[in-house]
Amino acid sequence: MALGALRANRLRSALTMLGVIIGVASVVILVAIGTGTKQQVEQQVEGLGSNLLLVVPGRLDVGAAPAVSPLTLADVDAVVRVVGDRDRVAVTVASGATVRAGGRADFSTVQGVLETTPAVFTRELARGRYLSGSDVDTSRRVAVLGASVARALFPDRDPVGRQITVAGVRFRVIGVFAPLGQSLGVDRDDEVHVPVTAAQRLYGTQRVDGIAVKAPDRERIDELGDRIVAELARRHPGTEFSAVTQEQILGVLGDILGVLTGVLAAIAGISLLVGGVGVSNIMLVSVRERTREIGLRKAVGARPRDIGVQFLLEAVLLTSVGGLTGMALGVGTALLVDALSPIPAAITWWSLALAFGVSAAVGIVFGVVPAQRAGRLDPVVALRAE
Amino acid sequence: MSAAPAIEATDVSRTYQLDGVSVPALRGVSLTVAPGDYVALVGPSGSGKSTLMHLLGGLDRPTGGRLAIGGREVSSLSAAELAALRNRTIGFVFQAFHLLPRTSAVENVALPLVYRGVGARQRRERAAAMLDRVGLGHRLNHRPNQLSGGEQQRVAIARALVTDPAVLLADEPTGNLDSATGAAVLELLERLNAASGVALVLVTHDHEVAARARRRIAMRDGVVAADSAAPAGERHADAPAAAERPVELHDRPASGGADRPDTLVPAPSAEPRSASGSGPGHPPGGSGGATGATGRLPRPADDRGAAS
Incomplete structure (x- = not known):
C-alpha cells in the first residue's frame, strides 16, 4: 500500500530519495576513504618492522617543526x-x-x-x-x-x-x-x-x-x-630527545585519522540530515495532497494508527530505498576511487550498517510528524477537503 | 420491529465551536434506522442533514444525547474503536465517489477489508464478487480514470457493501451523475437494499430521489422537521416538494400499501407518480406546514412499526 503511493508519484519519490541517496553515498565514500587511509598508514607503520624505537631530537609532536639535529x-x-x-x-x-x-x-x-x-x-x-x-x-x-x-x-x-x-x-x-x-x-x-x-x-x-x-x-x-x-x-x-615506539606513532596517527574520518562523516551526515528534512517536507505535502484519501480510508474503517503507520512506512520506505541506493552508489564510488586513484578506500561493514540504519532512522524521525498529522485528521474535515 | 435498530439516536445534538462561539448544528434529534430501512434524509443546506449523516455514520460524535450504532454507544468509544465500528457497520457512498486514483477497481473495493485484517487473496475474491454483484465483474482491473461516472459510483457502492454492513449511507450518490446514470445507480442501491437487507440512508436534494424512499426524514434548523415512514405510494405523490416542505406529507392519501412492492423496481413506476404529484406539491406557506409536520411526528413511528 505504501509502495503503491510512492510508485504513483515516481518523479517526486525519486527526487526526495535523491537527497537521502547523496547523503548516504557521501557518508559511505568519506568513511571508506578515512578508514582506508587509516588502515594503510597502520599497515605501513607496522610494515616498518617490529619493536621499533625511533630516537629524534626534540619532542615528537604532530605539527612541531623538526629540530636541527645535534x-x-x-x-x-x-x-x-x-x-x-x-x-x-x-x-x-x-x-x-x-x-x-x-x-x-x-x-x-x-x-x-x-x-x-x-x-x-x-x-x-x-x-x-x-x-x-x-x-x-x-x-x-x-x-x-x-x-x-x-x-x-x-x-x-x-x-x-x-x-x-x-x-x-x-x-x-x-x-x-x-x-x-x-x-x-x-x-x-x-x-x-x-x-x-x-x-x-x-x-x-x-x-x-x-x-x-x-x-x-x-x-x-x-x-x-x-x-x-x-x-x-x-x-x-x-637538548631534549625522545624515543617513540610504533604503538605511540600509530596512536597519534590513529587519533588524527580517526578525528578526520569523524569530521568527514559528520559533514556527510549533514547532507543526510538535509535529505531527511526533504523527506519530511514531501511527506507533509503528501499528507495535505491526500487529505481526501485519508478521510476516505478513515470512513471505511482505518484507525488513526493505520493511517499513521501507512505514512510512516512510506517515509521509511523512501529513506530505506534511498539508503540502499546510496550505499550501492557509495560502495561503487569508493571501489572506483580505490582502484583508479592513489586515495585508498576501504568499505567496512559497520559503515554500511550505520549508513542504512541512519537513513531508516531519518525516515522514522522525519516521518513521524507528517504521519501523526495524517492520523489525527478529522475524517469529516478530510472528506470535504479539495 | 423484531430486530434491534441498526442506528438509534436519542435527543442527539451537535454543537460546533467556531472562534469561541457555539454554533448548534443539531438540536435534539431522535430517530432510529431499522435493518433493511430505506430512508431519504432531506433538508435545505444548513439544516443539519450533513451533520446528522456524519453522526449516523460514526464519522463524528454528538456533543449531547445518545447515539448507538450497531448497538454500541459511540460516546464511549475511542477513535480506533469508532473506526472499527464504521468498518463493521457502515458503508459510505459519496457524491464525489472518493475512489483512490491509480488504484484498480478491485483494490478500491477491497480497501475496507484491509482494515479488517482480511488476507490479500480473500480480499480480492470478495471484492471481485462484490464488483460482479454491481455489474462490474468485467472491470476489475480498471482504474477510476478508465471508468465512467456511473461505473465509478458502482465501484464505490461495491466498496461500501463489501464488508456486509448494516447501514449504507449514501450522500448525494447521484449528484455527480446525469439523470439516466443516476437513475441506474439509484436502482442498484434499491435492489441491493431489497436483496441484502442493508439499511439504505440516502441524503439528497433531489425530490424525485427522495420520493422513492420508503421513509423520509426532513431536517430543518437542526431538528427533524418530519419523519415519515409512510408507504411508497403516499410519498411519491408529494416528492418534489419534500425537501422544502415536509409538511405536505400529511396531505397525501394513504394508498401506499398496494404500491410498496414497487420500490424494488422503482424507475418505471415512480416517474409518472412524481410528475402528477408535482402539481399539488407546491402550495405556499411552508412555515405553517412545518408546525403541522412536527405535530404529526408520532405517526411515522407507528407506521414504521407496521412496515417492518
Whole structure:
C-alpha cells in the first residue's frame, strides 16, 4: 500500500530519495576513504618492522617543526653501546637532491644510511644488493634506488651497475628496492639510499637526523628507550630527545585519522540530515495532497494508527530505498576511487550498517510528524477537503 | 420491529465551536434506522442533514444525547474503536465517489477489508464478487480514470457493501451523475437494499430521489422537521416538494400499501407518480406546514412499526 503511493508519484519519490541517496553515498565514500587511509598508514607503520624505537631530537609532536639535529655518528656509536648490537641500530640523514642518469633527471629524497637498514626496517630488494659495512666505512659512492627513481631514470634498462649523479657527484647503482607504494599521497618509492658517510660528505655535514633501534623484545622497549634518551641527554646537555615506539606513532596517527574520518562523516551526515528534512517536507505535502484519501480510508474503517503507520512506512520506505541506493552508489564510488586513484578506500561493514540504519532512522524521525498529522485528521474535515 | 435498530439516536445534538462561539448544528434529534430501512434524509443546506449523516455514520460524535450504532454507544468509544465500528457497520457512498486514483477497481473495493485484517487473496475474491454483484465483474482491473461516472459510483457502492454492513449511507450518490446514470445507480442501491437487507440512508436534494424512499426524514434548523415512514405510494405523490416542505406529507392519501412492492423496481413506476404529484406539491406557506409536520411526528413511528 505504501509502495503503491510512492510508485504513483515516481518523479517526486525519486527526487526526495535523491537527497537521502547523496547523503548516504557521501557518508559511505568519506568513511571508506578515512578508514582506508587509516588502515594503510597502520599497515605501513607496522610494515616498518617490529619493536621499533625511533630516537629524534626534540619532542615528537604532530605539527612541531623538526629540530636541527645535534646528533653525529659519535652519538650513534654511543647508542650502539647502549643497545649492545650494531645490527639493531639504523640512522638517517636525509635531503632532497636531483638524481640524474643519462638525459633523465628525478628529484628525490637521498638518505644517508647504515648497512643495517634492511635489518632494522623491513625493506626488500627487487634486484642487486644493499649497502655493505665496507661501503659505509669507506664512504663508497654506491646507491640503492627506490622503485620510482629506478623507473624514472632507467625506464627500459636494468639500473644495477649503471652510473648516476647525485647533486652532481657520481654514484654507482648497486641495487633496486621492491616497490612500497604510497602513503598519505606521498610516494614512498621516491628515495635513494647511499652510505651515511658518503651522504654527510655530499651535504657537507656531520649531523645525523634520526636514529632507529630495533629492540630485542617488546617488554624492554620502553626501558631501552629511556636509557638511550638518558645517554644522549648526557652527551648533549640542554637538548631534549625522545624515543617513540610504533604503538605511540600509530596512536597519534590513529587519533588524527580517526578525528578526520569523524569530521568527514559528520559533514556527510549533514547532507543526510538535509535529505531527511526533504523527506519530511514531501511527506507533509503528501499528507495535505491526500487529505481526501485519508478521510476516505478513515470512513471505511482505518484507525488513526493505520493511517499513521501507512505514512510512516512510506517515509521509511523512501529513506530505506534511498539508503540502499546510496550505499550501492557509495560502495561503487569508493571501489572506483580505490582502484583508479592513489586515495585508498576501504568499505567496512559497520559503515554500511550505520549508513542504512541512519537513513531508516531519518525516515522514522522525519516521518513521524507528517504521519501523526495524517492520523489525527478529522475524517469529516478530510472528506470535504479539495 | 423484531430486530434491534441498526442506528438509534436519542435527543442527539451537535454543537460546533467556531472562534469561541457555539454554533448548534443539531438540536435534539431522535430517530432510529431499522435493518433493511430505506430512508431519504432531506433538508435545505444548513439544516443539519450533513451533520446528522456524519453522526449516523460514526464519522463524528454528538456533543449531547445518545447515539448507538450497531448497538454500541459511540460516546464511549475511542477513535480506533469508532473506526472499527464504521468498518463493521457502515458503508459510505459519496457524491464525489472518493475512489483512490491509480488504484484498480478491485483494490478500491477491497480497501475496507484491509482494515479488517482480511488476507490479500480473500480480499480480492470478495471484492471481485462484490464488483460482479454491481455489474462490474468485467472491470476489475480498471482504474477510476478508465471508468465512467456511473461505473465509478458502482465501484464505490461495491466498496461500501463489501464488508456486509448494516447501514449504507449514501450522500448525494447521484449528484455527480446525469439523470439516466443516476437513475441506474439509484436502482442498484434499491435492489441491493431489497436483496441484502442493508439499511439504505440516502441524503439528497433531489425530490424525485427522495420520493422513492420508503421513509423520509426532513431536517430543518437542526431538528427533524418530519419523519415519515409512510408507504411508497403516499410519498411519491408529494416528492418534489419534500425537501422544502415536509409538511405536505400529511396531505397525501394513504394508498401506499398496494404500491410498496414497487420500490424494488422503482424507475418505471415512480416517474409518472412524481410528475402528477408535482402539481399539488407546491402550495405556499411552508412555515405553517412545518408546525403541522412536527405535530404529526408520532405517526411515522407507528407506521414504521407496521412496515417492518
